[in-house]
Amino acid sequence: MARWEPGAQARLQSAALELIARQGFERTTAAEIAQAVGLNRRTFFRHFPDKRDVLFSGQSELEAALVAGVEQAPEGESPMGLVGLALARAADLFVNVPRERARANQAIIDAEPALRERQRQKYADLARRLGEALRDRGVSDLAAMLAAESAAIVFTVAFVQWLADGESRSLSLIIAETLAELRALYVPR
Template sequence: MARWEPNTRLRLIDAAVELFAENGYEATTVAQIAAHVGVSKMTFFRHFPDKREVLFAGQEEQVKMLHDAVAAAPASATPFETVAAAVVELAAYFPPERREPSARLHAVVASHEDLRERSAFKHARLAQALEQALIERAVPAATAGLAADLGARALREAFVRWRSPGYATDLTVLARETLDEFHEAVDLLG
């Protein structure tokens, strides 16, 4: 095995995405991913419970980040303003150098039904975290649910744009744009 190198978790994610794209998700093994990075299978399993979860790394950190951002919002903020601030904060978690790996990861997820289902679960979990955090701020459940769904949907749309060719914009800028578009769309509902 190679000597220890920093960022093992991120290197495992990148290796998994690369190998899934080259060989297919089902044909790629944990042993191959670990070997590609120069670590043991045991090291892989210290970071991820299985090869599927390597594609959804960071979900619990993202849930916590959204929850904490909602809790930290000013008391005067509307539910949508609160969600928008949390979504923009989460978007800032993804630096520009993760744009291309994110696009490759999305292509792998889109190519496999089980992964698409897991991705939908992740998005639902992020919306649920926003909703719960708003309810903890005494926002009525219906309002909290709607604001959370809009925020999660705006975040998902920002990611779609960010991963697309021709969008070299920072993810936080795209998140703000999609949030503004969604806010305008709600206003049009009258």
């Protein structure tokens, strides 16, 4: 698998994808992943506190993008307008992510209940953080929670679609279209 990014973290992730796809998640150890790229177990755990985390990189960048989208929105933006801007920022992080790599990563997660649960937890954490950012912009507690959970739905549905066989639209476009579909449930086109 190509090393499209410099740095130990990216190399560890590539090696992990390759090894886990071949051997399964349980049977692949952190030490083995590290060895595959000439590093040791300790270095692995400096980059990823838990073996599962090697499959969930970019969580903090995603959170930062969502929050920045809300914080930097123009004044007077509606709650769902803020959500749209947050999701647009988040989607932008995927512009240079090879879809095949993301597909391989998701296939590993889908095959392992503990990893699926971890992913749900990660999404829940992102929704909670987005809800806080919305409240900081003056959105009421209940509206912020509903808007943030709606964002999580849109992201989840759009991400699955982005990875679907034969899909060629960008994640940004799929998210925008999914948001429009959600809006159309309330405001018929």
